[in-house]
Amino acid sequence: MKKLWLFMLIILLMLLMPISLLQTQPxxxxxxxxxxxxxxxxxxxxxxxxxxxxxxxxxxxxxxxxxxxxxxxxxxxxxxxxxxxxxxxxxxxxxxFEPKKPPVITNGLLPKANRNYTYEPSFEGGAKTTYKASINPDIRNSVSLMEEDFIGYTYIENENSFELGVAYSDVFFFSLSYPMKEKSTIYDTDYGIESNTKTEVVVESTSTTLKTKAGTFKNVVVIKYPNGSKLYLAKDYGIIRVKNFEGEITAELVSVN
CATH class of the missing domain: 2.30.30.40 (SH3 Domains)
Structure with a gap:
């Protein structure tokens, strides 16, 4: 009887023990x-x-x-x-793993010379147009994209800005200030004939990967304007895409040769 009572007591104690105390390890x-x-x-x-x-x-x-x-x-x-x-x-x-910090862009957005850049829609927002790139001998650090003689656009880059204007004119579409740091605010200075104003724009990204018919571009700079329109810039190519405030593509690079 005593042995039976002792056996039942041991069983009862085992049932009352925390599960963690019963864990055995190999x-x-x-x-x-x-x-x-x-x-x-x-x-x-x-x-x-x-x-x-x-x-x-x-x-x-x-x-x-x-x-x-x-x-x-x-x-x-x-x-x-x-x-x-x-x-x-x-x-x-x-x-x-250490995620890479988005690059800070201080230069390099000028398109390479001696290439043909085809846009559809074109900069004018119309049909497919091919522009021939060449170094502009009259302006330091500049490349012109010409559709034909005296008709086209000129990029200019210096240590303070990256610009695009109408070739052989004083009309500029944008003049974006360097450096371009992701999530920062920079200025777009409009050098139009009748104005000289500064517009704050947001560098939405400097690390976007964007695919167009012309290829896949890495570390694309995305500039967002106050009205929601966006400008996409790539190293050695300049503009690769433009979107209006409704999100529609109004210009896009489709081939380079």
């Missing part, structure tokens, strides 16, 4: 490993996704693995012991 030598997950993970007090969260472990952190099976690992990190998914561990130190 034999495993301690080792140093690293977290390699999609994001930061939680250390839990039991091998269950619904178990209490003890602490947050930053991705790529070094941890000490006390024991491990296919699903769960029992570890210690910063003085805390608990459980994480085994699949989040690696024995090799992972390279911490």
């Amino acid at each position: 034999a495993h030598a301690e080792s140093t490993q690293f977290i390699n997950a999609e994001e930061n993970i939680f250390l839990r007090d039991a091998p269950s996704p619904s178990a209490k969260q003890l602490s947050l472990i930053e991705n790529f952190s070094k941890v000490t693995v006390l024991s491990k099976d296919r699903q769960w690992a029992y570890i210690t990190h910063n003085g805390n012991k608990g459980y994480i998914h085994s699949k989040t561990l690696t024995t090799e130190k992972p390279e911490k």
Whole structure:
């Protein structure tokens, strides 16, 4: 009778014990490993996704693995012991991913000379038009896109600005100030015949990847005007797309040769 009572007492104590105290770990030598997950993970007090969260472990952190099976690992990190998914561990130190900072554009937007740039719609907003690019000998750091003799446009770039105007005239469509930093505000100075005003425009991006019929362009500069219209500029190409305030494409580069 006494033995039966003792046996029942042991069974009762086992039933009342916290589940975490009953967890047994397979034999495993301690080792140093690293977290390699999609994001930061939680250390839990039991091998269950619904178990209490003890602490947050930053991705790529070094941890000490006390024991491990296919699903769960029992570890210690910063003085805390608990459980994480085994699949989040690696024995090799992972390279911490550092997102690249958007480039700051200070030059390089002039289109290359001795190329033919075809736009559809064209700068005039009409049918497909091809412009031949050549260095303008009369203006420092400038390239002209000519449709025919004396008809076309001229880009000018210096340490302070990037500009586009009508060739052989004093009319400019834009003069954007350098440097161009993503999410910053810069000025577009209108050098029109009767005005000389500054308009604040937003550099929406300097890291956009944009695909047109002319190819795929990386680190595209996207300039947003107060009315919602946008200008897309690419290194060595100048304008590759223009959108009006309704989001319609009014000019786009479709081929270069």
